[in-house]
Amino acid sequence: MSRMYNFNTYRPVYEKQMDRDNEAELALIVTQKWKCQMSKMKDKSAFDYAAIRSNEVMAFIEMKTRKTEMNKYPSYLISFTKVWKAKQLYQALHLPVFLLVKWADKIAFTALHNCKPKVQIGGRKDRQDPSDIEPVAMIPLEDFLLLGNKT
Secondary structure, three states: OOOOOOOOOOEEEOOOOOHHHHHHHHHHHHHHHOOOOOOOOOOOOOOOOEEOOOOEEEEEEEEEEEOOOOOOOOOOEEEHHHHHHHHHHHHOOOOEEEEEEEOOOOEEEEHHOOOOEEEEEOOOOOOHHHHHHHEEEEEEEHOOOOEEOOO
């Protein structure tokens, strides 16, 4: 796989067009369900989208797609840095940050700025990138609200 590099952090950029397509699909669902407009954030922004109503940002959204069914694991693993940035943003601007996940069978979300996860050391091991091992937040599935079944 050819890798692009983000020269600000010297980390490879692993995002593919399929990832951007999945985000766009989820953004359309959010637009319909939450009656808002979705604005894609620039590459390497802290979060993927801003939810907008009446030209005002109402929330930021981090989007993920997983191939497994929602209940395969008891918690959802995400970089602790994402949780930390969500909490900082909420403290500074009082704007919520949501994590929206499309699993193989369901779509659900949680308030990332308000979660109280267990923190562990973990991460991906399939890319042979030592930087993928970091503090991770383990968010219990009970903290998620269903947005719908996968369409």
